[in-house]
Amino acid sequence: MSTSVQRDGWELLESGPSDADHSVLLIPGTLGTAAFFEELMAEPKLRESSVRLVATTMPGYGGTAPIEDVSIEGYARAATRLAADLGCDVALGHSTAGDVVLEMAAGAGYAGSLLLLSPSFSLRDESRIPIVLDSLSRVFGHLPWSAVLKIIGSAFKINVPPERRAALVAEMKKTDPRFLGRQTHLYAGYLKRHRSLVARLCGSGARAWVVFGERDDIKLADDERRELEACPRVTLVTIPDAGHLTINEKPGRVADLILEAVSAGKRRSREAA
16 A cells, blocks of 8 residues: 555545556545545455455545635535546545535546445435534534544544544544534535436436445435436445444455446447447
8 A cells, every 4th residue: 555645636646556557536425535435445355356445534624735625516626636647447435525426427427437435416415424513513613523532533434443443533634623513514505406406317328337235324206216216326325333423444345346337337338349
């Protein structure tokens, strides 16, 4: 695994050969950093596959400087440029970044395969906590977010060893609460504007895997599930015995899905040749 580098404001952590035929862009969700992908990048099946993995920190998180436009659309445009520069033909986004990856295909022209891990397709799917905090921050500024970051260690639910949990909590606490409040407000606005993102995903024509943990904090409404099941280029996956952070709790299963997406891309390339 390489050391962390920066590119266009994105912190990157890479593994796999630099001249690999296939590369995967990994984007963590709210409060996450590239370090959240360490379990996944250590998976033997990925290390043996000659697939290049590029884990990122979205600019603004983990104490990094934000880009000018930190809306979901702004991140999607920046991530699409990054994917093109790095030659990434698969993009994986977790949680909020699942919506960023969806928007890469739906609005920013990204043509690769998508892995959406625990995305929110509407406000009703989203955990109530960030929505309530967003409302409070309209009155109290960044103070609600500052309070959450102070106590996040006691509320963080994840099935990993205690030392790893402590390391992930430390990563989350690096984010500036003022930035966090601003970005969450823009994220909530994105979900309100689109009401439901299912049609946006299906209409993009992208080959996509939509993945949830069995005990996920993010929900999927029944009508959204039916629409996704009817979408011919979308595969719905539930990972048993997992919560919201499947990249840390079930990295082997997520690795299988990455290899499936890469394999599907190879078939499309042969068919197009």
